[in-house]
Amino acid sequence: MGHRRVQGELVKLGHSIAASTVWKILHAAGIGTAPRRTGPTWKQFLTAQARGIVAVDFVHVDTVLLQRVYALIVIEHGTRRVHLAGITRTPTAPGRHRQPATS
Numbered sequence: 311m312g313h314r315r316v317q318g319e320l321v322k323l324g325h326s327i328a329a330s331t332v333w334k335i336l337h338a339a340g341i342g343t344a345p346r347r348t349g350p351t352w353k354q355f356l357t358a359q360a361r362g363i364v365a366v367d368f369v370h371v372d373t374v375l376l377q378r379v380y381a382l383i384v385i386e387h388g389t390r391r392v393h394l395a396g397i398t399r400t401p402t403a404p405g406r407h408r409q410p411a412t413s
Contacts, residue, residue, distance in 0.1 A: 361388035
């Protein structure tokens with residue numbers, strides 16, 4: 311199957327070549343297909359590591375009074391808990407990058 315991926319990348323670069331031709335070239339050079347991985351799948355890996363994975367996002371929220379505020383949000387993947395780490399009206403104010411996040 312690797313020859314099809316190589317052929318697809320060559321087509322993206324503007325080289326018109328058949329997948330079978332790529333296979334013949336790789337086969338003649340002694341390059342076989344990649345072996346199947348024995349480790350966990352990506353989904354299994356993420357599930358096993360979920361407790362240690364967090365996502366951080368900086369979002370803006372428009373209030374009912376038509377004012378915009380900015381919030382730093384942390385999401386724990388393992389527990390799906392959301393923490394509001396900080397909120398401000400001026401995210402570019404001096405010293406804003408040095409303020410510690412509190413939970």
